Amino acid sequence: MLGRYLTYRLIRFLSAAALLWLGGCVAVGDLPVVKQLSAGEEARLGAAVAPRLLQLLGGPYHDRQLSVDLKRLVPRSGSQQLEPLVADRSEPALYVLPGQRLVLTRGLLARSRSGAELSALLQAAREGSSSGLTRSMAAAFQELETVPADPFDPTAADLRLATAFAERSCTDACLARVLSGQTGISPVPKSVARLAELQPGYDQLARAQQLEASGNGSQAITLMLQTAGETPDEPLLLGALGMAYLRAGQVQQARLHLQKSVKLQPDYYRTQMGLGYLYLQLKRDSEARAALSRSVALLPVTENLFLLGEAHEKTGDASGAANFYRRIVRHDGSSKLGREAQERLDRLERRR
Numbered sequence: 001m002l003g004r005y006l007t008y009r010l011i012r013f014l015s016a017a018a019l020l021w022l023g024g025c026v027a028v029g030d031l032p033v034v035k036q037l038s039a040g041e042e043a044r045l046g047a048a049v050a051p052r053l054l055q056l057l058g059g060p061y062h063d064r065q066l067s068v069d070l071k072r073l074v075p076r077s078g079s080q081q082l083e084p085l086v087a088d089r090s091e092p093a094l095y096v097l098p099g100q101r102l103v104l105t106r107g108l109l110a111r112s113r114s115g116a117e118l119s120a121l122l123q124a125a126r127e128g129s130s131s132g133l134t135r136s137m138a139a140a141f142q143e144l145e146t147v148p149a150d151p152f153d154p155t156a157a158d159l160r161l162a163t164a165f166a167e168r169s170c171t172d173a174c175l176a177r178v179l180s181g182q183t184g185i186s187p188v189p190k191s192v193a194r195l196a197e198l199q200p201g202y203d204q205l206a207r208a209q210q211l212e213a214s215g216n217g218s219q220a221i222t223l224m225l226q227t228a229g230e231t232p233d234e235p236l237l238l239g240a241l242g243m244a245y246l247r248a249g250q251v252q253q254a255r256l257h258l259q260k261s262v263k264l265q266p267d268y269y270r271t272q273m274g275l276g277y278l279y280l281q282l283k284r285d286s287e288a289r290a291a292l293s294r295s296v297a298l299l300p301v302t303e304n305l306f307l308l309g310e311a312h313e314k315t316g317d318a319s320g321a322a323n324f325y326r327r328i329v330r331h332d333g334s335s336k337l338g339r340e341a342q343e344r345l346d347r348l349e350r351r352r
Contacts, residue, residue: 035138037098041145045161046099048144050085052162053095053103055299057087058236059268061106069189070104073115074122082126088236088265090202094170094178096125107202108175110195115186117179124170124178137164152324154300154331201231205240217248228257235265243274246281254278262291269298277307285314302332306341313344322348 037045054060063086070084084102092108102125112118133141137160144157153159170178187193204227212220224241231237242257258275265271272295279288289311295304309324325341325348332338 034135035133035141037133037141041141042098042100044099045141045144046097046101048158049097049162049165050101050103052158052299053097053165054085054087055269056162056166057093057095057103057105058089059087059265059270061086061088062265063191066109066189066191066195069191070118070122073118073189074126082122084122084125088268090199090206092171092175094121094125094175095165095168096170097165100126106195107199109192110199112188112192112196115188118188118192120179121175134164137161140164151297152300152305152327154302154305154327156300159299198231198234201227201234201237205237208244209240212244212247217244220244221248233264235261235268235271238264239268239271239274242271242278246274246278251278251281255282266294267298269295269301269304272298273304273307276304276311280307280310280314285311289315302328302335302337306337309341309344313348318348318351 066086067084070086071081074082074084082100082102084104086109087103087105089105090107090110091105092111093105094108095103097103102122104121108121109118112121140157140160144161147157149158150156188196204223208220208223208227211217211223221241221244224237224244228234228237228241238257239261242254242261245251245254245257255278258271258278261271262275272291276288276290276292276295279285279291289308292304292308292311296308305324305328309321309328312318312324313321322345325345328338328341329345333342
């Protein structure tokens, strides 16, 4: 029962992230901007938040030519150069971070109609102000600057800040305002046009996931297989297919697709977590521990901390396992995994 619950949590986790306005709205009950940052503080904050935000948004999308093309479109301002990063996410959105950093989603680029439109987005990002911090963000930034980082803390300051900047995204009506009046017909770079060609595959994946959610697992896998064949070497598609196979109990097929997904996108916590969970099912505990350690290093969450604790326990490290279980009890003790972690802690104590 716990295995099925974990598998469900792995694929559903973080599926409902909030998306608000560019550089604007703050959380309910929070106060207006209370701190402006220096240039050095902006650089440090942007460098800390960007990799965590990419994890929250689906992991980094790897395409060297796309990165080169976007940088060519960035309007320069003196010696500062905006750094555009791409998240592997189908929903169109734009995120402006301090320190001249910008995150665009793959879905936003796939819907870009012209080079002029892309340049307008990048110019808006340059002009968008995201350096002002609300009271809670300022407290998190102070912690980031003064408290040694704990890589296993799911409530660490950089994660709280990344979540706050995720809630400052530019989507839908905001994007329409930014692009209002853009009539240029210059073509988008080929690397961007390629994303538009891939988008139908992601739309088909969404339909397959709806099928699976309604109980039609075999039909969903068939559709995912077709999509992966028509849209090859896309890690999000391969990872989704691998997890669908894992939920269906087809372990070897799951392994094949999850391993390929991780090879293409090794720096995304969810695929590393899925691979680690798979290795636990195969009783390849040392490999599970390695994959789950990589997952936690990218983004510590209750699920991968619990699985890493299990991997430590199965490889004979009871002390390490207890450490991870205690963290879960402390941060998420009322959840099902929190209660299971407490039971495992009690069991380990009885063995001492």
